[in-house]
Amino acid sequence: MSLRTSISPPAVAQNQIQDAPSRHHMWQRISPYIYIGPAVIYLIIFMIIPVVQGIQLSFTKTPLVRPDGGTGVGLENYSRLLxxxxxxxxxxxxxxxxxxxxxxxxxxxxxxxxxxxxxxxxxxxxxxxxxxxxxxxxxxxxxxxxxxxxxxxxxxxxxxxxxxxxxxxxxxxxxxxxxxxxxxxxxxxxxxxxxxxxxxxxxxxxxxxxxxxxxxxxxxxxxxxxxxxxxxxxxxxxxxxxxxxxxxxxxxxxxxxxxxxxxxxxxxxxxxxxxxxxxxxxxxxxxxxxxxxxxxxxxxxxxxxxxxxxxxxxx
Amino acid sequence: MTTQEAPPIARTAPHKRRLKAPGNRNFSKPVRFIMLAALVLFSGFPLYWMLNTALSQDSELYGQAQGWWPHWERLADFGDVIGSVPIFKWLTNSMVIAGGTTLLSLIFAVLAGYALSRFKFHGKGAAGFLLFATQMLPEALLVVPIYALFASLGLLNGMGGLILANVAFTMPVSVWIIKGAIDAIPYEIEEAAAVDGCPRVTILSLVLTPLILPSIAAAAVINFFDGWNEFLLAKTFIAERDLWPASVGLASFVGQYLTSLNSVMAAALLFTLPALIFFLLVQRRIVSGLTAGSVKG
Structure with a gap:
């Protein structure tokens, strides 16, 4: 799998990549991920994982005092709600x-x-x-x-x-x-x-x-x-x-x-x-x-x- | 030059253009006056009433004895007006929380905004979608799982944990604002720096950042007041009264009249004023930023 990366106007990017040594080339490929990475990882930890956990939580009976100690109850919460x-x-x-x-x-x-x-x-x-x-x-x-x-x-x-x-x-x-x-x-x-x-x-x-x-x-x-x-x-x-x-x-x-x-x-x-x-x-x-x-x-x-x-x- | 052309005012005096522009004339004068008066009353009265309550005498507050005009002389001893409400402690906490939220959020946003604006890379669409979709997630629905997560990480009851949670909600909008700002900067400027052998981090921090400073400032104001106003997460995470931000502290007085209401309102006024002043200053920018972020996103 190739990680194709270039700066927006491709002409410049090509020049740079051609002139640059191969380590620089590698750097060119991964650098966008270094910039976007922190934000994405952050949102995964504080948004996506909580959403997934929230959905998991909805299939359990979990008391507030022990938020990580729930027992699975299947669809009971939903059937009772509906x-x-x-x-x-x-x-x-x-x-x-x-x-x-x-x-x-x-x-x-x-x-x-x-x-x-x-x-x-x-x-x-x-x-x-x-x-x-x-x-x-x-x-x-x-x-x-x-x-x-x-x-x-x-x-x-x-x-x-x-x-x-x-x-x-x-x-x-x-x-x-x-x-x-x-x-x-x-x-x-x-x-x-x-x-x-x-x-x-x-x-x-x-x-x-x-x-x-x-x-x-x-x-x-x-x-x-x-x-x-x-x-x-x-x-x-x-x-x-x-x-x-x-x-x-x-x-x-x-x-x-x-x-x-x-x-x-x-x-x-x-x-x-x-x-x-x-x-x-x-x-x-x-x-x-x-x-x-x-x-x-x-x-x-x-x-x-x-x-x-x-x-x-x-x- | 024929009369069909645009009115000359527009060209000769651009600063007056908005005022003098013909616009649409859908309302006749008296109708317009009545509607405007109603609007000003609707929007302005509650704020006026906050001021009036803050500056009223204790004895006036009961049995509908409150006068229609504020007692301005009470401004002279505002310390007494605030009374026993520990508002300065809470405002300091709010400042720390809002400041931390802003700083962290902007660091992520400048980096991510730069990546989204200037690079093509695999997963860009997915990252953009993540940044767009997370804006839709209701705070109140996430508060339970985030509470569970933070309880297991030992992050409850501290301002640090609260800042971490706040950033997740404020960062996406900031990313879109910063991305939009960088999009508007011609690439040639960076190109010149790149040819000189400048590393990209340096270009971003020394060349681009100063150019998009107005947008960064607007994003900062939005973030700061999101953190400043935030109530739900703070109320859920922080039990200790001394660590409360002003939002939670003041909310503890809603519908509870043991502390005299004029003190509470005076404290609320202190909490409101910074937001009011800043929003007025940067209002235009915020509107375009918000719409750029959530509309074109």
Missing amino acids: SSPQFYNSLGATILYTAATVIFAVAIGAGSALLLNQAFKGRTIVRAIITFPWAVPTVATALIFSWIFNRSDGVLNEVVGVLGVGQQGWLVDPKFGMAAVVLTSVWKVMPLVMLVVLASLQSIPSELYEATRMDGAGALETFKAVTWPHIAPTVRVVTLLMTIWSIRRFEIIYLLTGGGPVDTTNTLVVNVYRQAFSNQELGRAAAIGALGLVLSLLVTVVYFMMERRNAAKEA
Whole structure:
């Protein structure tokens, strides 16, 4: 087996190799592996092996106190999960949370980008304020919102009180738990959508707008003919990223509701954590984790299939 | 020159171009104003409320007595405002963890980014896939096996182990950012150095690295604040209160009101400010870096 190696522009590489003594030649072949090796080995140790171990773990009954002393139980963890309503509740919570967060974050984010793409006084400061939440650490976000949502002393109840609504337990009432968590998440992640879409909008050549305006197109027609086609790929990618990130989001939910009230926000990742570190059942936690991973992969595969169909349609 | 051509502003004053560019005009003025006001309120109010809470009197915090304006005079004795929250200890820990994560992650990323940008080699596709796919792995799903691994290696309850785990999550993005930056540097520059007989390591460290410094800085900021904000791994691995980073320390106050909330919020503000300032400074670069990494990857 030959290890064929060359530096990107082959002409240079050939010159070098021809002139160089054979030890140098050997060096040329192995050097890319020396550069990429550390990163790859690192990821294998800290990502791939844990994933494999996690899958192994999911076929065992392993207590938290002795993480390396599990007993094999075959598919029991999976069969118990797939027949437990609690698991389907958790899956449902994940899907509801993800769908709501992604829809609102993308809609508000893209809408803000359209607004901010217009020239007006104070645009820089407005953009900065809208961007701020993205930079706020998640734990600080949870602290702020748990205070805003606080039942007896929170400002949200003060505001709705003015509107004649009584005090609500935003984080402890099953009616509102999910909404509160989604609102907080949208606040935190929406700016990224805004920034990415705005960057895309600003790359539209102004000549295109001029041309459509010359043709007498209205605002809506311009949007359909120029703006949307240009930003659509970006919006699709950012939607995918938001979806994957929402499926895996842990901190906001865990800190605000801990999966409650009455498990209404017990998404898969929160569920994994509770199974592992509250119920101390590493095996079952790993099984939920594995199923969660399948969900993330499924989303990615669906996305790439849709992209391929889109590409085929355009061709 | 006809009127159909691009507006002259674009050419004569490039720094004003973005502001003056016609853009799309989808909204009428009053509608736009209302929507913008709503957005600013939505995004800005919680942060304002954090500041306001941090600077409010103890007595105001209960029974919805909190005033709408911050007591700026409380800034004068901010030490008392922080109160009993050991935030400076925790912030120091956060600094160590985030700094270690950044350093280690960047070393791997510069080397790997260079290999991916400048070499052709067997297994390049596989390495690229590994770097792409690991970004998809949810932290919360990996935390159990990593916990088991670290328990057997004796790496729990130390900042070193936490840094090692963090790097696995921050490094892939950095690799893509660095690779993209090196891709954009013309090869001729290295060629000249190579002809002079410069070893490749020297070219990378003395010729290329200075050229891609802005991207390295952007990657560093992303890594640093990933480490700074990281909560789940730290919470799981570190039980000792004195070793907690600020994220875990502050989280211990969520929904727990034994310590006065204004102190907690003031501490949270100190934890938030560095991130806020840095992100504002390098925001543009980060967006292009993130999208380059995860989109084109």
